[in-house]
Amino acid sequence: MRITSIELFHVSVPLRQTFWPSWIPGYPQTHNRFTLAKLGTDEGIEGYAAGQSMGKERQGLGDLLGGYLLGSEAGAKFGFVPFDSGGEQLAALLGGHIGATVAEVQEIGGQVEAGKVRILAVATEQRMEGLPDVPTMKEKGWNVVVPKFRGLVVKKGTPPEVVDYLISRSLVAVQTPTFKDYLKKSMIEPNYLVGEGFAELIQNQEQTFGKVLKELGF
DSSP: OOOEEEEEEEEEEEEEEEEEOSSSSSSEEEEEEOOOOOEEEEEOOOEEEEEEHHHHHHHHHHHHHHHHHHHHHOOOOOOOOOSSSHHHHHHHTTTTSOOOOOOOOOHHHHHHHHSSSOOEEEESSOOTOOOOTTTBTTTTTOOOOOOOOOOOOOOOOOOOHHHHHHHHHHHHHHHHHHHHHHHHHHOOOOOOOHHHHHHHHHHHHHHHHHHHHTTTTO
């Protein structure tokens, strides 16, 4: 038996009441979002799997931790103002209601091109290819690196042949013109990791951000 098809669906179900996660204060959730995967085999067997996909929550967490880490490194204390979305965050910046913000590059790209917003530094290991003139926070003397990544994971005990198939097809997909064009338009820097390399990245993130969340009282 072999896998012959994989379909992915992004599902968003409105909640009856707004949910306020205790681990990211100030970022209410109004929808239950998850990614649904449907697998088909040459024997007609279908399988389903799902995982949380709370995009706005993850984005908010990165912004919160990025600002906190920068403050710790620079010896400064920032005031944190919660927003429901990156759009509201940007509007507050353009309107002069906040002095600075930590944001996704793709969200502010248009305003940067229009000359209304200036990116002072990026929280990456190296300068971004799309922003060659913008220094990293490390270059400015602050050891702040907050990578944003997406990954494909499976349940422990998944047959090796299934894991190998998913990895091989994923590596093919990321090299397609369609995916490369998506990365370019979204201003996402490609850095592919598989297997132990991806697991190591997640472990390092858990150690770094776990320490920060404890300092914040979570």
